[in-house]
Amino acid sequence: MPDIFDKCTRFDRQSRIVSDRDRATAYQVVYRKSPLNNAGPWVEHEDGQFLQFSTNDYLGLASHPALKKAATEIVEKYGVSAPMGARPLTGTIELHNELEKEIADFKRTEKSLVFSNGAFAMMGALAALAGPRDLVVMDRYAHASLVCGAKISGGRIRFFQHNDVEHLEAILLETPRSQPRMVVVDGVYSMQGDIAPLADLCDVCEKHGARLIVDDAHGTGVCGENGRGVAEMLGVEDRIDLHLGTCSKALATTGGFAAGDAVVINYLKYAAPTILFTKAMPACVAAATLESLRLVRQAHDRRKKVWENRALLQDGLRQLGYELGNTQTPITPVHGNGTDAVHMSRALFQEHRIWASAVLYPAVPIGTSILRVIPTANHQTSDIQKLLSAMKDLKRLHSGQASQPPDAPASAPDEPADEP
Numbered sequence: 001m002p003d004i005f006d007k008c009t010r011f012d013r014q015s016r017i018v019s020d021r022d023r024a025t026a027y028q029v030v031y032r033k034s035p036l037n038n039a040g041p042w043v044e045h046e047d048g049q050f051l052q053f054s055t056n057d058y059l060g061l062a063s064h065p066a067l068k069k070a071a072t073e074i075v076e077k078y079g080v081s082a083p084m085g086a087r088p089l090t091g092t093i094e095l096h097n098e099l100e101k102e103i104a105d106f107k108r109t110e111k112s113l114v115f116s117n118g119a120f121a122m123m124g125a126l127a128a129l130a131g132p133r134d135l136v137v138m139d140r141y142a143h144a145s146l147v148c149g150a151k152i153s154g155g156r157i158r159f160f161q162h163n164d165v166e167h168l169e170a171i172l173l174e175t176p177r178s179q180p181r182m183v184v185v186d187g188v189y190s191m192q193g194d195i196a197p198l199a200d201l202c203d204v205c206e207k208h209g210a211r212l213i214v215d216d217a218h219g220t221g222v223c224g225e226n227g228r229g230v231a232e233m234l235g236v237e238d239r240i241d242l243h244l245g246t247c248s249k250a251l252a253t254t255g256g257f258a259a260g261d262a263v264v265i266n267y268l269k270y271a272a273p274t275i276l277f278t279k280a281m282p283a284c285v286a287a288a289t290l291e292s293l294r295l296v297r298q299a300h301d302r303r304k305k306v307w308e309n310r311a312l313l314q315d316g317l318r319q320l321g322y323e324l325g326n327t328q329t330p331i332t333p334v335h336g337n338g339t340d341a342v343h344m345s346r347a348l349f350q351e352h353r354i355w356a357s358a359v360l361y362p363a364v365p366i367g368t369s370i371l372r373v374i375p376t377a378n379h380q381t382s383d384i385q386k387l388l389s390a391m392k393d394l395k396r397l398h399s400g401q402a403s404q405p406p407d408a409p410a411s412a413p414d415e416p417a418d419e420p
């Protein structure tokens with residue numbers, strides 16, 4: 001009799017993702033235990049220091065004293081979990097209202113809504129906004145939390161080829177105009193590091209009556225002169241129908257948000273399952289996020305530094321012959337075949353005391369892997385040089401890591417392009 005848990009026993013034996021030969025190494029690298037203070041760049045570890053290159057603490061705010069102070073004051077007075085309860089019941093406090101006002105102001109929208117984490121913002125917004133009669137057209141590489149939200153919505157999902165606006169338009173033309181439709185993209189693609197062609201996407205959406213929803217988890221704080229994200233960078237802020245974001249990257253706390261017209265945000269407040277049926281963002285996190293948002297808005301020097309570090313690192317890696325695909329942001333994917341990245345990650349850590357995470361399926365297409373390297377504003381030039389010198393060493397000792405960037409979908413690799 002088949003058991004629904006059979007897949008769990010099969011999982012350990014299957015060689016689809018990691019070959020038998022590589023399994024032990026993969027287990028050493030993936031889910032490797034991190035020390036508590038892992039934001040870095042230099043991290044104290046039980047057996048000495050290491051250099052961190054894999055967190056999304058882009059502006060280096062994770063250990064900022066202002067964030068610690070804001071959170072600690074709340075924890076000392078009210079504990080870790082205040083306020084108890086879900087937002088619609090007992091969980092909404094003045095700090096949430098303040099944070100929502102600040103985020104709306106930052107994103108130049110009428111209103112915003114704060115969720116207890118980023119993935120909940122993406123899932124909740126899509127689940128609430130699309131229904132069984134609607135069409136959701138998504139970039140092939142859209143983040144898994146968006147794909148998840150689209151699936152929960154019950155809407156008809158179609159994927160267009162990554163950043164291919166012509167393909168998007170062809171899909172919109174094939175489907176009846178009478179069907180309400182939304183187009184969903186990331187601002188910055190979290191594994192590839194490239195950005196969405198938002199101006200062209202706005203043109204096509206406006207032409208075909210589709211709403212454009214952008215998850216700018218990685219652009220917020222980093223892209224645009226004032227850190228308002230890719231939409232600011234490309235001059236299209238007021239043409240995006242709904243901005244989604246997370247507090248867990250440049251903002252260096254945890255949580256997520258949706259920002260847009262008041263009518264949409266008011267609706268999400270009552271329709272997004274991920275705000276209705278879960279505990280509110282803790283007050284200590286809301287207080288720290290208010291501080292980090294204030295810092296992010298002023299962080300022109302930190303933004304400059306992260307982009308300088310990005311240029312130094314990516315130029316250096318390309319000169320060494322590594323394949324970085326089309327990245328346009330600090331996200332630096334070193335592409336590898338099979339489990340190459342696992343071996344690179346292990347060698348970097350064991351031989352050079354550098355942490356750069358290996359990313360495997362399902363975050364990247366099956367049969368490929370990437371070493372995901374992320375410079376932050378806190379890295380010194382000497383840190384980048386240390387990494388480059390280690391990568392040079394790796395190239396010499398373990399040849400054959402660099403390969404072509406993947407051309408298959410990242411977030412839903414085994415999904416059919418169309419779902420009924």
Ligand SMILES: Cc1ncc(COP(=O)(O)O)c(C=O)c1O
Pocket residue numbers: 117118119120122143145186188190215217218246247248254255256
């Ligand atoms: C593009 C994108 N969207 C959403 C999320 C989810 O955000 P969080 O980790 O804050 O839940 C992530 C994080 O990995 C992401 O990269």
